[in-house]
Amino acid sequence: MSPESMSCGSVRSAADLNDQIRALWRRAGGSLSSQERAEYELLVVEWAAAMRGEVIEAA
Numbered sequence: 174m175s176p177e178s179m180s181c182g183s184v185r186s187a188a189d190l191n192d193q194i195r196a197l198w199r200r201a202g203g204s205l206s207s208q209e210r211a212e213y214e215l216l217v218v219e220w221a222a223a224m225r226g227e228v229i230e231a232a
Contacts, residue, residue: 185219190216191220194216197216
């Protein structure tokens with residue numbers, strides 16, 4: 174999924190995505206497999222889009 178498609182509006186909040194990222198790291202024990210790394214990257218892109226949306230909404 175490209176960052177452009179993610180920036181069209183995240184359904185999940187930045188806080189929820191942050192919790193999911195933290196949970197992924199806890200489950201992985203601090204070392205991500207290639208599959209977990211891909212999941213992490215998608216979550217971070219979605220989190221960044223959610224953060225931008227929250228900043229724009231707050232303005």
